[in-house]
Amino acid sequence: MAISLDDVLHVGELSKxxxxxEEAxxxxxxxxxxxGYMERLNAVDTGGVEPLYSPHEGLPAVREDRVAKTCNRTELLMNSPADSEEFFVVPRVI
Amino acid sequence: MSELYKKSLKQIRDLLANREVSVTEVVRACIERINTTNKQLNSLVYVAAEQALEQAEKMDKEGPQPDRALWGVPIAVKDCICTKDLPTTCCSRMLADFVPFYDAYVVERLKVNGAIVIGKTNMDEFAMGSSTESSYFGITKNPWNTKLIPGGSSGGSAVSVAAAQCFGALGTDTGGSVRQPASMCGCVGVKPTYGRVSRFGAIGFASSLDQVGLFASTTEDSAILLEAIAGLDERDSTCSTRPIEAYSQGLTGDLKGVKIGLPKEFWQAGGIASEVLGEAEKAIDAARALGAEIVDVDMPHIPLSVAAYYIIAPAEASTNLSKFDGARYGFRAEGVETLDELYEQSRTQGFGDEVKRRIMLGTYVLSSGYYDAYYKKASQVRRLIQQDYLAALQKCDLLLAPISPVTAWEIGKHSGDPLKNYLMDIFTVSLNLAGLPGVAIPAGLGVESGMPVGVQLLGRAFDEHNLLKAAHRLEQAIPSIGSPKL
Structure with a gap:
C-alpha cells in the first residue's frame, strides 16, 4: 500500500x-x-482466525466497589505545567 | 569488607541479615562504584544517593528484619517505573521534570521487602528501541566495550547490574527489552508471564505486551527478585490471581526427564552470526549433558512476528501516549495561543524521533480504512503465533532459543534505518505477542567479538518456577563469562 506525503501529514494531524x-x-x-515489510502478513490465510488482542483473555479482575481516597488535589497538580492551585490552566477555549 | 559490590544479591542479603556488614556500608559501596563507572557508562540517569543513605542509616538503627527478603539491598529501577519523590522520566524530554507522588506496585513490593532504590536507569525513550540510543539523557554504553550499545530498551538496568552498580534491577519487556540487553551485557534477565507482575505505575507503552521484568547477576538472585515483585494487585485488572510460587527454592538438580524444544524457525532463521550460534550451541550441549531430551519443533508463524509486532505495538503506543498533551503534566510548549497548538507543539517538541515515528505509524494502522488490513490482520497472526507456542509447549517442557542474531553492535550503526533496528527483534517479540515467560542467561563470549551471547528459555504461562530451575541448572553447567573490566 503506497503512502503519500499527504497521508503522512494527515496522520500527523490525527496524532497531534x-x-x-524534511521530516515528513x-x-x-x-x-x-x-x-512494505508488513505486506508479508497478507500471504497468511487468516480466514476464521479470531484476533488475539491481549494474552489476558479471561474476564478482567474486578475489585470490590468501595470508596477509596487515592490522591489529593495538591498531589495531582504537583506536576502541572500551569495551574491555579485549583485547576489546570490551558489556553482559552471559549 | 573490600569490594562489596562484587557480591551477588543473595550473598549481600545474607551478610546484611547476619549484621556482617551494615546497610550504610553496602549503600556506600554502590555509590562509590556508581561514581567511578557511571560517567563512562551513563547507565543511571538519577542516583538517589542522599535518600538511600538516609534510609540505610535508619535501617541500621532498627536492625535486620529476616522476614524481608531484600532487607538493605540496593536495587536500580528503570526510569519508566514510577518511584515516589524520585524523577520518572521515561528518558524523554516530555517527562524530564516529572516526579510521581506514588510508587509503582513493583516499587512498593521492593520497599515492603526492604530493598533500597539506589537510582533510575537509562532507557530508550518510552522504551521504544533495542539499543538505549534514543534516551533524552544520552546513550548508555556497554560495559564490555564502551564503543558498543548495551541493547535495549532497558539498557541502563542491564548495564547497572553487569557493572555491579547495584545488586539487581527492574526493567520492562514489551518486545525483548529485558532479555536482549541482558544477553548483550552478560547478565540474567527475566520476562514474566503477562499478568504475573502488576503493571500499575509502569508507564504504559503497549499494554497488551508490556511486562515488568528484572535483571540480576545469577538465576538465584533473579528468583529472589521475582518472588519479591510478583503478586496480585487490584489496580491492574490483567493481574493473575494464581498463587506465587517460592521461585528461589528447589533450584538445584539436573535436567533428567526435561524435554527441551529447539524451534527450527529460530535456529534456522538465517542471519544469525556464527559466533552467536557457536555459544548458543554450547548451551544446548550443556542441557543435553544434564540429561535433557532435546527435540526440534516447528513454529511456522514465528517469521511473521516482527511484522505483527510492529503493527500492534505502535498501535497501542499511539493510544497510550495520547495522554501526553502538555495540559496536566509533562512538557508544555511555550508561545502557543490555542489549545490545539498546545497539544501539537508540546507533542512535537516533547517527543523524540522514534517515539513520534511509532505514534504516527500506530495512528496510521488504526485509521479508518486501514484498521482491518493492518491491526486486525496482525492480531489474527498474533493468535497463530500464540497457537504455535502452545503446540510446541505441549510437546516440550520448555523451549531454548537465541535472543539476538548478533552480539552488541557499534553505537550509531543502525541509526536512520528503523526497519533494520526492528528486524533485530526477530527472536524476542513473539514471546510478548503470546504473553509467555522467558529467562535469558549468558551462554558465553563470542569468539570474534569477545562480547556476551545469551540464550533464552521460554515456557508455559505461569511456569516461571520450572523455567528458573532449568535456567539455574544450565547456568551451573556453563562456564562463567566473568565480569567486564572497568
Whole structure:
C-alpha cells in the first residue's frame, strides 16, 4: 500500500504531531519501507482466525466497589505545567 | 569488607541479615562504584544517593528484619517505573521534570521487602528501541566495550547490574527489552508471564505486551527478585490471581526427564552470526549433558512476528501516549495561543524521533480504512503465533532459543534505518505477542567479538518456577563469562 506525503501529514494531524517538510519526507520513505515489510502478513490465510488482542483473555479482575481516597488535589497538580492551585490552566477555549 | 559490590544479591542479603556488614556500608559501596563507572557508562540517569543513605542509616538503627527478603539491598529501577519523590522520566524530554507522588506496585513490593532504590536507569525513550540510543539523557554504553550499545530498551538496568552498580534491577519487556540487553551485557534477565507482575505505575507503552521484568547477576538472585515483585494487585485488572510460587527454592538438580524444544524457525532463521550460534550451541550441549531430551519443533508463524509486532505495538503506543498533551503534566510548549497548538507543539517538541515515528505509524494502522488490513490482520497472526507456542509447549517442557542474531553492535550503526533496528527483534517479540515467560542467561563470549551471547528459555504461562530451575541448572553447567573490566 503506497503512502503519500499527504497521508503522512494527515496522520500527523490525527496524532497531534507536526513534522516539518524534511521530516515528513523522511517519514514517508521510512513508512513505505516498514509498511512494505508488513505486506508479508497478507500471504497468511487468516480466514476464521479470531484476533488475539491481549494474552489476558479471561474476564478482567474486578475489585470490590468501595470508596477509596487515592490522591489529593495538591498531589495531582504537583506536576502541572500551569495551574491555579485549583485547576489546570490551558489556553482559552471559549 | 573490600569490594562489596562484587557480591551477588543473595550473598549481600545474607551478610546484611547476619549484621556482617551494615546497610550504610553496602549503600556506600554502590555509590562509590556508581561514581567511578557511571560517567563512562551513563547507565543511571538519577542516583538517589542522599535518600538511600538516609534510609540505610535508619535501617541500621532498627536492625535486620529476616522476614524481608531484600532487607538493605540496593536495587536500580528503570526510569519508566514510577518511584515516589524520585524523577520518572521515561528518558524523554516530555517527562524530564516529572516526579510521581506514588510508587509503582513493583516499587512498593521492593520497599515492603526492604530493598533500597539506589537510582533510575537509562532507557530508550518510552522504551521504544533495542539499543538505549534514543534516551533524552544520552546513550548508555556497554560495559564490555564502551564503543558498543548495551541493547535495549532497558539498557541502563542491564548495564547497572553487569557493572555491579547495584545488586539487581527492574526493567520492562514489551518486545525483548529485558532479555536482549541482558544477553548483550552478560547478565540474567527475566520476562514474566503477562499478568504475573502488576503493571500499575509502569508507564504504559503497549499494554497488551508490556511486562515488568528484572535483571540480576545469577538465576538465584533473579528468583529472589521475582518472588519479591510478583503478586496480585487490584489496580491492574490483567493481574493473575494464581498463587506465587517460592521461585528461589528447589533450584538445584539436573535436567533428567526435561524435554527441551529447539524451534527450527529460530535456529534456522538465517542471519544469525556464527559466533552467536557457536555459544548458543554450547548451551544446548550443556542441557543435553544434564540429561535433557532435546527435540526440534516447528513454529511456522514465528517469521511473521516482527511484522505483527510492529503493527500492534505502535498501535497501542499511539493510544497510550495520547495522554501526553502538555495540559496536566509533562512538557508544555511555550508561545502557543490555542489549545490545539498546545497539544501539537508540546507533542512535537516533547517527543523524540522514534517515539513520534511509532505514534504516527500506530495512528496510521488504526485509521479508518486501514484498521482491518493492518491491526486486525496482525492480531489474527498474533493468535497463530500464540497457537504455535502452545503446540510446541505441549510437546516440550520448555523451549531454548537465541535472543539476538548478533552480539552488541557499534553505537550509531543502525541509526536512520528503523526497519533494520526492528528486524533485530526477530527472536524476542513473539514471546510478548503470546504473553509467555522467558529467562535469558549468558551462554558465553563470542569468539570474534569477545562480547556476551545469551540464550533464552521460554515456557508455559505461569511456569516461571520450572523455567528458573532449568535456567539455574544450565547456568551451573556453563562456564562463567566473568565480569567486564572497568
Amino acid at each position: 504531531i507536526r513534522p516539518n517538510q 519526507a523522511c517519514l514517508q520513505a521510512q513508512f513505505a519501507d516498514i509498511l
